Amino acid sequence: MPINSPRTAVILLLLVSFIWGSEFVLIDLAIELIPTHTFNAVRFLLAALSLTPLLWLNRSQLHGVRWRSLLGASALLGFLLFIGFYTQTEGMHYTSVSNAGFITGLNVPLVPLLGFLLFRTRASIAVWAGVIIATTGLYLLTVGDKLAFNRGDSLVLVCAFGFAVHILLTGRFVNSLPVVPLSILQLLAVALYSTIGAVTSPDPALYHPGSTPLNWQALASDPIVVSAALITGILGTGYAYWAQSACQQILESHKVALIFATEPVFACLAAWLFLNEKLGTVGLIGAGLIITAMLISELGDRRNKVKLEPLDQTTSVTD
Template sequence: MTIRSSRTALFLLLLVSFVWGAEFVLIDMAVAIMPTHSFNTFRFLIAALSLLPLLWIAKEQIRSSQFWKLLGAGLLLGFLLFIGFYTQTEGLRYTSVSNAGFITGLNVPLVPVIGYLLFRKQVGKHVWLGILAASLGLYLLTMGGDLELNQGDLLVLTCAFAFAAHIVLTGRFVNDLPVVTLSIIQLTAVAIYSTLAAWLSPEPAFYYPEATPTSWLEQLNQPIVIWALLIAGLFGTAYAYWAQSACQTILEPHKVALVFATEPVFAHVTAWIFLDEHLGPQGFVGAGLIICGMLLSELGDRRKKPHMEPLEHSTSVN
């Protein structure tokens, strides 16, 4: 399926953002039953398998010279996704859905920072102002008067860094590698990494130590787990990665990031409706600053096109 209308592309990406925001509630309830590594194993296995028909439709050709680069890129990107989704999903056990949504959104202003550190991609003052606003918002949202983050907030903050690095590196790989094949490899890699992590963990794979022992079949008999896996696997993972790749063929990156900046808003709205979570006045100010930081970093002076060069080829540090 080829996206030809920018309006259609924006709608599809807004749907992705809505799914990502809304699924926080489902995943929050599911990981209270099924441990994180096992949940992510099933989620990404479903996502990888659901993309196989698209691979047949796309009829991508893989040159022999691309094989090892394709495999290496898929394993690396998959590892970043594994870290990101593990810390995000595990973090939901210890922090609120609203906090998790807004902290995850910090990956938007983090992208230019990591892009500069890795590839010397220059950024303007508006980006640094956005980062400052988002950092202040993070403080107000999560710490208040205490100079510490709780365990869940720290885990989700790690997730934001992993997602930002994934976005930056994906931009380097998709130019000369088949997109659908790369997506399937990285999603399969996450399923494999999660399986290994569940197997190596000293804790039981399918139940928490304090809970009654259960098998994976019993876990999958839980309706909330089934719905969370299907929605997160099919829509929040497989559909989301296809839509992002397809829509970026006609939309500029700043427009894509701007749409994705609505994800934490959807996360908070669904948490408010289904879990009765409330941010409070200070939390709303913090969340607003994070959104302002996202917008500043993406909607600043776009007239100056950035120059990007690999770190190993740079001759000076600006």
């Protein structure tokens, strides 16, 4: 069923940000036990499988599909996700959580900037104001006055670029390719790339060097690994990237980036609820700025109404 209301799209993407922010601790615990490539291979395979019922329900989308374009777009989007998730996770071995959160959040200003440089897509003044305010809010929320660059930050910066380009290209591909097959195939591509990475790595595929050797049976019976794979695979990956692809049919890429900037807000809220961590005055100001940025961008850009028309059994954005 196509999403034809911008308000519904915003709600669905806010739910994605909530899931991403809430699952961070679980991923962090799982990665302590299982290597990044292996965890991502399992996670993205589960994500692709969780979307297969949608493929059956939307099987009319396969009629007349341009398979070469679909496979090429899926391989490219999957590669960007693979690079983004791998560099972010590896970078966090060498940098702080606050640095990683802020630098990853730089995809917010990168989306409209790269959109203009690559595709000459212009954003309104309200959007740019929202981008600047959201970036300031990200800095206050995740870093505060403790910014100190280290060797892991360059890896996380690659992640920010990867996520930004993924958002931009998704916005272009969903206007001509069916959403559900595109979502499933790009997730399968990430699983394939991660499997290749795990097999070709000189390190063991199932455990970290120097730790107790593990086998599939041990990992499959570990509650942390199993719960992390299921929750992040089905909700944080399968649902998330279907929702992104579907919602970008009616939301501009820069608005999607601004909505995703709320992820650290939800992460801090989850830490407050479950880990008894306190946000502090500076963090609260940062969270407030991010929410304010979304409102400024949305309310200030209301004059640019989204025009909907049928395309491949779905809705699309027309200029």
